[in-house]
Amino acid sequence: MDRFLDAGTIATGSGGNTQPPTNGKKPSTIAGIISPVTNPIISASSSGGSRSRPATQSGGSSAIKESADSNSATIDDPIDIERTDRLTLEITKVTEQLLQAIANSDYEMYKSLCDPKITCFEPETIGNLVEGLDFHKFYFDTVLSAKASKPTINCTMLTPVVHTLGDESACIAYVLLLQYIDRHGQAQSVRTEETRVWHKKDTRWQCVHFHRSGMPVAAAIKSSYSSTLL
Numbered sequence: 001m002d003r004f005l006d007a008g009t010i011a012t013g014s015g016g017n018t019q020p021p022t023n024g025k026k027p028s029t030i031a032g033i034i035s036p037v038t039n040p041i042i043s044a045s046s047s048g049g050s051r052s053r054p055a056t057q058s059g060g061s062s063a064i065k066e067s068a069d070s071n072s073a074t075i076d077d078p079i080d081i082e083r084t085d086r087l088t089l090e091i092t093k094v095t096e097q098l099l100q101a102i103a104n105s106d107y108e109m110y111k112s113l114c115d116p117k118i119t120c121f122e123p124e125t126i127g128n129l130v131e132g133l134d135f136h137k138f139y140f141d142t143v144l145s146a147k148a149s150k151p152t153i154n155c156t157m158l159t160p161v162v163h164t165l166g167d168e169s170a171c172i173a174y175v176l177l178l179q180y181i182d183r184h185g186q187a188q189s190v191r192t193e194e195t196r197v198w199h200k201k202d203t204r205w206q207c208v209h210f211h212r213s214g215m216p217v218a219a220a221i222k223s224s225y226s227s228t229l230l
Contacts, residue, residue, distance in 0.1 A: 088162040091170045091198055094205045096157060098196075099176065103153040107140040115199065115208045122212040154179040168200040178217060190215050 094113065101109035111133060119131045124139075160174040178190040192214035199208045 083167070084164050087164045087167070087170055090205065091162045091164075091172050092157075092160055094198065095160070095172050095174070095196060098207060099155045099157065102144070103155045103178075105140060105144040107137060107144075110136070110140070113205070113207060115201075115206045118207055119209045120211065122210070123214065123216040152180070169198065171195065171197050190217065192217065 098110065098113045101107075101113065114133060114136075116133060117131055118133065118136075119129055120135075121127075121129060125135070156177040156179070158175040158177060160172055163171045165171065173193075173195045176192045176194055178192070180188055180190075182188050192212050194210060194212045196207050197209040198205050200206075
């Protein structure tokens, strides 16, 4: 490199006219809590359902107007739900493309999916915030070099969760499993936890920041080379 709501409403109110508050404050209302249910495999985001509506006490035209305004502001808009689902699919897909570019040692594809000033924290940076692509290009030119006789790397993205931040930005968090065959012919797996921030520029999504924890991927891949290549 990247979906449903179950809402419950608790509200208080009374019919007829209410007594004016004695302390100068409006009567309070209690709103319900929306609990999203996520899909463990496909990217998870809020979709469908109806949100809780804060109830207002009757007793005047102003109170009725306030209730109507509040309800119209909290009802889910089908257009917004559709937009969120679409963006979630886009972010998941573009993240998979970026991960595949890494597995295929395709630096040009990786470069096209990243902002030139991308920032990152990862095990290879040993606690430093790195900016730009030069740091990552080093690994493509050495460890991930197409000239090296390396084994096939299989990437699996698990439990992706996408947070849409408008029409042009989003964040995705997931667990990444890398599978490879080590120099002794044994199948090995490496797990990392990753978060990536995406920004849409000129109709194209680009990764502007990522944070990865776990074992350094470069070290795992290097360990898969035969001793004659080290």
